[in-house]
Amino acid sequence: MQSNAYDVVVVGGGMVGAALALALKTQAQLSVALIEQDPGSEHWPNTDLAAYPTRVSAISRASENLLKNLGVWSWLLEQQQLYPFVGMQVCDADMTGEVHFDAMDIDEPNLGHLVANQAIQMALWHGLRQHGITVMSGQTITALSVDTEWAEVGFANHAPLNAKLVVGADGAFSKVRQLAGIGLDQHDYQQIALVGCVQTQADHQQTCWQRYTPTGPFAFLPMAPKISSIAWYMPADQQAWAMSLSKDAFHQQLYQASAGHLxxxxxxxxxxxxxxxxxxxxxxxxxxxxxxxxxAHTINPQAGQGVNLGLLDVASLVDVIIQAQIALDDPMIFDPGCFSLLRQYERWRRGDNALMQRAMEVFDWGLGQQAGLLNQVRPELMKLANIAQPVKNKLMREALYGRQPFPRLTQH
Incomplete structure (x- = not known):
């Protein structure tokens, strides 16, 4: 192997990139370098976690199993960062149509855990440090070139790295995607999501609650007793107004958006x-x-589910790599950047992610419509959906575990 060379270079040390680097090292025994542009990452993991985080994710059972298999779930437990939710309630704007989901109906202890994004990232960085994975902090890639055997990653103020495979986990504005010349299909929803933590008069009973209004959904995501993370969707032109509200005015607006639910x-x-x-x-x-x-993809982040898709990408890519390793008689000739191998990963994940993107849009549109025939019949349709227990059970299981085939890292 060349000097300054690795099997895999992962660009981006967020939740998904850190999980991938850790999985490739611990599960596939590959040499890995992780590139993170934040210079502060030199001092991660930082255990000074925000008491009331702005960004949280609803971690599915598949993602929970992945984090357990990577050995970092216990760190989140020790840091008291796991908030299980046992139910979910979805309603329309005038509260005439509702659908309830309950973990007991599918014999599960919960429907997932609310976890601060920062806590997940720090747990994974704890794992990176434990396993001695090479980390380059405060570095931004400036060049990417590929030949038949190697990829080379260039930097403004660091010697280039060589790798058999370069993985872009560097977010929606990915530099890797741009340098690789991969095109992007995109649609601006003309909406923003306002997020944060609130304390409410009534307790949430460990139930996620989501109301669809004419301007977008409003959600309470349960954390500590009487503490919820909120996700308040609104037209983009209201962003400055909502962010500048005084505390009292903000509380009043939240009360109205939630119809006083808590x-x-x-x-x-x-x-x-x-x-x-x-x-x-x-x-x-x-x-x-x-x-x-x-x-690779961003989704309308209803109820904090976006990171689960990214972690499924991680589990699927690692699964494909490990299966290719097993199939080889001589592991010394294994090439994780083999294009036919990478295409297996793409075929596994791209269609599923596109389906999820569209499904969330249809769901949002159907529950948010305030005029026409759909608005008139929606309450009855939601009542029918609420008593269709086999359908609800299937939806809950798919939300928890994903769709088959299940990557091995997402199984307990």
């Missing part, structure tokens, strides 16, 4: 907002290059 808003903490867009890379792979997570 009573008065008692307190709130830091809020953040971000634009919503659907993006889908026109390819997930090129020779010696692959994309995972937001580099």
């Amino acid at each position: 009573g008065e808003i008692v307190d709130s903490w830091e809020r953040a907002s971000f634009q919503l867009s659907r993006r889908h890379a026109q390819a997930y792979v090129k020779p010696r290059v692959a994309l995972v997570g937001d580099s």
Whole structure:
């Protein structure tokens, strides 16, 4: 192997990139370098976690199993960062149509866990440090070239790295995707999501609650007793207004958006907002290059589910690599950047991710319509859906475990 060379270079040390680097090292026994542009990552993992985080994810059972198999779930447990939810309630704007989901109906202890994004990332970085994975902090890639045997990653102020495979896990505006010349299909929803933590008068009973309004959904995501993460969707032109509201005015607006579901808003903490867009890379792979997570796709992030798709990408890519290793008589000649191998990963994940993108859009449209025949019949349709227990059970299981075939890392 060349000097300054690795089997895989992963660009981006967020939740998905860190999970991939850790999985490739511990499960596939490959040499890995992780590139993270944040110079502060030199001091990660940082255990000074926000008490009231702005960004949380609803971690599915598949993602939970992956984090357990990577040995980092216990760190989240020790840091008291896991908030299980046992139910989910979805309703339309005037509260005449509702659908309830309950973990007991499918003999599961819960329907997932709410976990702060920062906590997941730090847990994975704890694993990276434990396993001595090479990390380059404060570096941004400036060049990417590929030949028949190697890819070379260039930097502004560091010697280039060589790798058999370069994986872009560097987010929606992926530099790897751009340098690889992979096109992007995108649609701007003209919406923003405002997020943060609030304390409510009534307890959430460990139930996610989502109401669809004419301007977008509003959700309570249960964390500590009487503490919820909120996701408040609104037209993009209301972003400045919502972010500048005084605390009292903000609480009143939240009370109205939630129709007083959990009573008065008692307190709130830091809020953040971000634009919503659907993006889908026109390819997930090129020779010696692959994309995972937001580099490959972004989704309307209903109820904090987006990271689960990225972690399924990780599990699927690692699965394909391990199966290819097993099939070889001589592991010394294994090439993780082999294009036919990478195409297996793309065929596994790209269609499923596209299906999920469209399904979320249809769901959002169907529950948000406020005029026409659909608005008139929706309450009855939702009542029918609420008593269709086999259908609800199938939806809950797919939300927890994903669709078959299940990658091995997502199985317990």
